[in-house]
Amino acid sequence: MKLSVIIPVLNEAPVIARTLQSLQPLREASHEVIVVDGGSRDDTVAMANQYVDKIIQSPSGRSRQMNAGAKLASGAVLLFLHADTILPDHADQLIIEGIESRGKTWGRFNVRLSGKHPLLRAIEFLMNWRSRLSCIATGDQAIFVKRKLFEKIGGYPEIDLMEDIALCKLLKKYDQPLCLRQCVTTSSRRWEEKGLVRTILLMWFLRLAYFFKVNPNQLARLYYPKFE
Numbered sequence: 001m002k003l004s005v006i007i008p009v010l011n012e013a014p015v016i017a018r019t020l021q022s023l024q025p026l027r028e029a030s031h032e033v034i035v036v037d038g039g040s041r042d043d044t045v046a047m048a049n050q051y052v053d054k055i056i057q058s059p060s061g062r063s064r065q066m067n068a069g070a071k072l073a074s075g076a077v078l079l080f081l082h083a084d085t086i087l088p089d090h091a092d093q094l095i096i097e098g099i100e101s102r103g104k105t106w107g108r109f110n111v112r113l114s115g116k117h118p119l120l121r122a123i124e125f126l127m128n129w130r131s132r133l134s135c136i137a138t139g140d141q142a143i144f145v146k147r148k149l150f151e152k153i154g155g156y157p158e159i160d161l162m163e164d165i166a167l168c169k170l171l172k173k174y175d176q177p178l179c180l181r182q183c184v185t186t187s188s189r190r191w192e193e194k195g196l197v198r199t200i201l202l203m204w205f206l207r208l209a210y211f212f213k214v215n216p217n218q219l220a221r222l223y224y225p226k227f228e
Helices: 013-022 024-028 044-051 062-072 091-102 118-134 147-152 163-171 189-194 196-211 216-223
Strands: 003-009 032-037 054-057 077-080 106-113 144-146 178-186
Touching (some): 003 091, 013 024, 024 032, 032 044, 032 062, 044 054, 062 147, 077 147, 091 106, 118 196, 144 147, 189 196
Parallel strands (some): 106 178
Antiparallel strands (some): 106 144
16 A cells, blocks of 8 residues: 655745655655645755655645645555654554554544643643544644545645644544554644744634634634735
8 A cells, every 4th residue: 555645845944854854764665755835935845856756836825735746646545744744663554554454544643742841742642632532633643544535525625724624524524533643743843933822822712713614714814924
C-alpha cells in the first residue's frame, strides 16, 4: 500500500528542509512526497526540490493546496502533513498495519509540541484527548485517509480556516478514525510567538464561532492577521 505525503507550504524556508529530510526513508520505501507551494517568496521551493518527488504550484490556502496535491498523488493512502511537523519512525508501517488490521479508512496520530514549557504538555494532552472523544483531528495530527474515500467526499472543503475540522466531519460519516497513539512532533512556534494563554483562548474562540456557523473565511482574518 503506497502512501502519498502531501505538504502545503508558504514561506517555510526555516523548517522545510528538516521536515523533508525526515521523510527520505519513506521515499526509499517507494512512497512519494509532494510539496504544494502557495506562492512562497523565500527559498522554500529551492530548498525542497532535492527531497521530493513532485513540487507543484497552487493558489494559497491549505485546503486548496492539499486538494491540488491529492489530484496528482499516486498513493492509495493520502497523508497530509504540515511543513513544521515530523512523523514518528516507521510511520508508513503504523498507518498501513493499522488500516489493514482494523479495517479503517482514515485516521491520525497523537501530537506532541516541540517546546519545553509545562503548559504545552497540557495543551497536547487535551488536543489528543478531545480528538479521541470527538473523532475530529487537527492538521497538526497528520491526518491520513484512503484516496478513494477522500475523492468520494470531494476532498477538503475549500475554506480558509477550520478545513481540518470540516474534513473530519465528512469522513466520520463513513468511518470512525484510527487514532494512533504514536506521536508526531509539531513545532510550538505559533503558540510561543503569540503567547500560550492568548493562543489557547483564541483557538477556543475560533472553534466556538465555527460551531455557531460563523464563516471560516472571516475567522481566518483573526487567526492570520495579515490574511488577505
